[in-house]
Amino acid sequence: MDLYEYQGKELFAKYGIPVSEGRLALQPDEARAAAEELGGAVVVKAQVLTGGRGKAGGIKLAATPAEADERAAEILGMDIRGHIVRKVWIERASEIEREYYLSIAFDRSAKKPLFMFTTQGGVDIEEVAATHPEALVRLHVDPLVGFQPWHGRRLVYGAGISDPSEQKQVAAIAAKLYEAFIGCEAMLTEINPLIVTPHGEVRALDAKFSVDDNALFRHPDLAEMRDVDATDPLEALAREKGVTYVKLDGEVGVLGNGAGLTMGTVDVVAFVGGRAADFCDLGGGGDAEGVVDALEVITRDPQVRSIFFNIFGGITRCDEVARGILQALERMGIELPIVVRLDGTNADEGRRLLREADASNLHVEETMLEGARRAVELAKAT
Numbered sequence: 001m002d003l004y005e006y007q008g009k010e011l012f013a014k015y016g017i018p019v020s021e022g023r024l025a026l027q028p029d030e031a032r033a034a035a036e037e038l039g040g041a042v043v044v045k046a047q048v049l050t051g052g053r054g055k056a057g058g059i060k061l062a063a064t065p066a067e068a069d070e071r072a073a074e075i076l077g078m079d080i081r082g083h084i085v086r087k088v089w090i091e092r093a094s095e096i097e098r099e100y101y102l103s104i105a106f107d108r109s110a111k112k113p114l115f116m117f118t119t120q121g122g123v124d125i126e127e128v129a130a131t132h133p134e135a136l137v138r139l140h141v142d143p144l145v146g147f148q149p150w151h152g153r154r155l156v157y158g159a160g161i162s163d164p165s166e167q168k169q170v171a172a173i174a175a176k177l178y179e180a181f182i183g184c185e186a187m188l189t190e191i192n193p194l195i196v197t198p199h200g201e202v203r204a205l206d207a208k209f210s211v212d213d214n215a216l217f218r219h220p221d222l223a224e225m226r227d228v229d230a231t232d233p234l235e236a237l238a239r240e241k242g243v244t245y246v247k248l249d250g251e252v253g254v255l256g257n258g259a260g261l262t263m264g265t266v267d268v269v270a271f272v273g274g275r276a277a278d279f280c281d282l283g284g285g286g287d288a289e290g291v292v293d294a295l296e297v298i299t300r301d302p303q304v305r306s307i308f309f310n311i312f313g314g315i316t317r318c319d320e321v322a323r324g325i326l327q328a329l330e331r332m333g334i335e336l337p338i339v340v341r342l343d344g345t346n347a348d349e350g351r352r353l354l355r356e357a358d359a360s361n362l363h364v365e366e367t368m369l370e371g372a373r374r375a376v377e378l379a380k381a382t
């Protein structure tokens with residue numbers, strides 16, 4: 001789960017990382033009031049779950065409360081790469097002498113948190129990594145040992161910071177960022193830019209914070225930060241029902257058992273000239289309850305024109321899945337064409353059950369390729 005900048009900064013502040021004081025605003029007049037409270041020049045920042053807001057015009061300076069009102073009016077409602085701005089963060093404007101970059105990402109291949117630090121911040125870090133790889137300090141932390149003072153020294157000396165006060169501040173921020181990363185079970189914590197002011201003060205000017213969905217049950221306070229308005233309503237419904245579902249843009253509703261098979265099914269649908277409307281993994285189950293829940297989510301999508309079940313029976317028995325599908329159809333009364341391909345354990349029995357059910361919208365196919373072709377054909381015909 002990705003957090004908004006203002007939420008990330010709230011967490012930064014909680015862990016003792018210096019940030020600018022600010023307020024959230026949903027309306028221009030709230031932005032004006034926030035600017036009045038903060039006093040002096042402020043910066044109006046679009047709160048969207050995507051980066052590069054500055055370049056897109058979503059970050060603007062305002063010298064007075066009246067200007068803050070105007071800038072907020074311009075930014076609210078703006079579309080930044082498909083994200084509509086509904087909230088702005090108003091914070092006291094900072095004077096910037098230098099912009100650095102500091103992050104911790106979970107490095108899956110090393111199974112360790114990975115620090116990245118460079119004094120060439122403010123720009124895309126991918127660009128720095130590509131053009132000046134020597135300027136980027138990369139440092140793993142053994143999670144069993146934790147962050148040690150030498151990690152901080154390695155980061156600041158590695159990046160060539162010579163001012164002692166700056167060295168101390170950056171090392172302290174790195175230690176706190178590590179605490180925040182571990183404490184929140186984050187996947188990513190990124191500060192870009194980490195600024196140095198003309199007075200030599202080091203502060204986080206931006207926050208990118210992504211927490212591990214699978215650990216959220218241990219962090220009810222973080223789970224509450226989820227913005228239900230920003231998530232796809234179908235995905236929210238799926239989460240509620242415990243269905244593994246990702247919304248896609250096509251017309252063929254895809255259901256498989258197992259993530260690999262389901263991804264393969266999405267590909268095969270594309271291969272035969274169609275487009276999947278979703279990725280839906282039934283998992284090991286296939287009982288009526290699970291199938292009903294999945295179909296309720298999939299058929300709620302008005303773009304869906306046909307449904308393709310691709311089931312490979314291993315431990316899951318095809319006859320059980322067939323019964324689940326039939327019970328689900330009986331309970332839901334779906335009129336969309338449904339193509340079912342069953343293979344593996346008890347596939348013959350499963351197919352027999354489906355054929356005997358004699359439902360006019362139910363089509364049984366023998367192979368994944370034939371099933372995909374049929375589902376695409378039927379989606380185009382309806």
Ligand code: GDP
Pocket residue numbers: 043050051052053054055059092093094095096099122192193205206207
């Ligand atoms: P991003 O574009 O989404 O990464 O948003 P950032 O929060 O990183 O802001 C982008 C850029 O706007 C920063 O790199 C700064 O150059 C500039 N900026 C943001 N806040 C301030 C501020 O308080 N004062 C000044 N002078 N510039 C700012």
Ligand code: MN
Pocket residue numbers: 052192193206
């Ligand atoms: Mn940034």
